[in-house]
Every structure is written in C-alpha cells, then in structure tokens.
Amino acid sequence: MDKTINGTVTLHNGVKMPYFGLGVYKVDAGSQVVDTVKTALETGYRLIDTAAFYDNEEGVGEAIKTSGIPREEIFVTTKVWNSDQGYDKTLQAFERSMEKLNLDYIDLYLIHWAVPGKYLETWRALETLYKDGRVKAIGVSNFQIHHLQTLMDKYSEKPTVNQVELHPQLSQPELRKFCQKHGIQVEAWSPLGRGRLLNHPVLNELGEKYYKTAAQIILRWHLQNNVIIIPKSVTPSRIRENAQIFDFDLSQEDMAKIDAININQRFGRDPDNANFE
Numbered sequence: 001m002d003k004t005i006n007g008t009v010t011l012h013n014g015v016k017m018p019y020f021g022l023g024v025y026k027v028d029a030g031s032q033v034v035d036t037v038k039t040a041l042e043t044g045y046r047l048i049d050t051a052a053f054y055d056n057e058e059g060v061g062e063a064i065k066t067s068g069i070p071r072e073e074i075f076v077t078t079k080v081w082n083s084d085q086g087y088d089k090t091l092q093a094f095e096r097s098m099e100k101l102n103l104d105y106i107d108l109y110l111i112h113w114a115v116p117g118k119y120l121e122t123w124r125a126l127e128t129l130y131k132d133g134r135v136k137a138i139g140v141s142n143f144q145i146h147h148l149q150t151l152m153d154k155y156s157e158k159p160t161v162n163q164v165e166l167h168p169q170l171s172q173p174e175l176r177k178f179c180q181k182h183g184i185q186v187e188a189w190s191p192l193g194r195g196r197l198l199n200h201p202v203l204n205e206l207g208e209k210y211y212k213t214a215a216q217i218i219l220r221w222h223l224q225n226n227v228i229i230i231p232k233s234v235t236p237s238r239i240r241e242n243a244q245i246f247d248f249d250l251s252q253e254d255m256a257k258i259d260a261i262n263i264n265q266r267f268g269r270d271p272d273n274a275n276f277e
C-alpha cells in the first residue's frame, strides 16, 4: 500500500502529476460540472481532466477557484481539439481554453488525437507554449507507437504523457512497454471501460475476496501497473467509492488474473481509423 490519494508520479521533465483524478467527459457545463469537481476536490482528488471538446472548462475553473484549495495543489489537464490543430490554430485554441478556465497556467496540455497531417505542427505549438512557461508539461492522447516514434524522430521535446483508452479488456501491453522505455507516462481514459466491465465474473470474484467493488478492483489494478487514472462519475457516492482504493493491495496472482481479461476490445474510437472531420 505504497500509494495515497494525493500521491504523484514524476514526469520526465520533473513535474509531479497525481496518479489519481477525475475525468469530466460528458459532464454538463454549469452546475453539474461545478458540483462534480467540488465533490471530487472535497474527497481529496487533486487531478482534473477536461478538454476543449467537453465544453465544460468554465465550470472546472470556477470549481477550482472557489474550492479554497491553493491552485498549485491542483493539477489541471486540458486538450486541443482536432479541428483546432496546426501551429497557429493550436495557439489560438490554447488562449480560448485559458480564458474559459480562468487560470494563470495549465499543468498539462495534450493533443487530443493524432490528426493525420496536422499533429506534428500541433506539437510545435505545444513546444512553444511549454518554452513560454504557459504550461508545466505537454503531452499527447490517443497516440499509437508509430505516432510517438514519428513525433520523437522530428522533435527534441518528447511527450511527458500519453493518455489512451486502457482498461482490463484493452490493456495495451505493447504500447505501455514502449512508453515506459521512453519515459512517457501512460494515463488511462475510460479506466472503467465506461462502466461496462463492472459485471465481469473475474472482477466480481476479486471484489468479494478483497471486500471491494469491481470498480475499485479495476482502479487498483491500474495503479499497481503505474498507470494514471481519471475515472468519471457525477454521483457523489461513486466519486467517493472510486477514491477508496488506497487501503489494499492486489496480489501478483490476482493482477495476472486481471491481465488475462484483455481481448483488445475498444469501446471508443480507434486512433488509426477515426474520422477526424
């Protein structure tokens, strides 16, 4: 049990990032996102994952400002959307996100998807923002090994983080190994498989063994694999439930049982075959 709710990993540029947080995709703008982020912060979450595409950055910023928690204790991620990619458009999109979040800096800025023909120029814009001190760290999302390799062949600044779909039915062993080799921190989106894995017999059996829910078993598996997690919920009891994963350890044998669930099944878009229109 070497992990705590406010524990961090150190990214390759020295920035500390919490390995546990809240995702706010499909959380409505306005009071729903404000209340959800506030509940998470009160529960002890210190990482909030939003994106320009989620259309709720204002509420995320408002909840942070009014939380009473010092800004530097909260880690905020946002992302540049596909239609805003390219050098100039990314810089403009960043200013819009900053205005909406109403913060002085962003902790982590990500390329949301590797839009073909665009993502290399988008990365150049992220490098500019990083060098200008507007963001503490820059990274990518939904990058396959070949995207990462292409980007690293061209630029000196490599991504600190790759946020990808990752859960027991899509455990991405090759991508995780590649990222680890290159010092790129892996972060799981849909860590719970969008809630669709919670009736899996192996996870329920382990839940009974550890007196935990299937959701808690999955989240603990991610942490023990050194993967950052951002489970989403707007339900206060679930927000708290998802945070109660720091008082037990899965054995190596049980970790292997969860590893064996992998069937390379995506619930979200395939990064190589997505329609970026």
Ligand code: NAD
Residues within 6 Å of the ligand: 022, 023, 024, 025, 026, 049, 050, 112, 141, 142, 163, 164, 188, 189, 190, 191, 192, 193, 194, 195, 196, 198, 215, 230, 231, 232, 233, 238, 239, 241, 242, 268
């Ligand atoms: P998730 O795996 O976090 O599942 C969320 C769903 O699971 C919720 O809507 C809820 O219905 C259910 N749930 C959550 N906790 C539960 C619990 N304890 N018991 C029962 N059900 C529970 O899926 P997600 O929202 O797709 O992913 C999490 C976050 O990842 C997003 O909010 C977003 O921040 C990020 N994300 C990023 C990308 C990307 O392209 N970079 C894509 C999707 C999501």
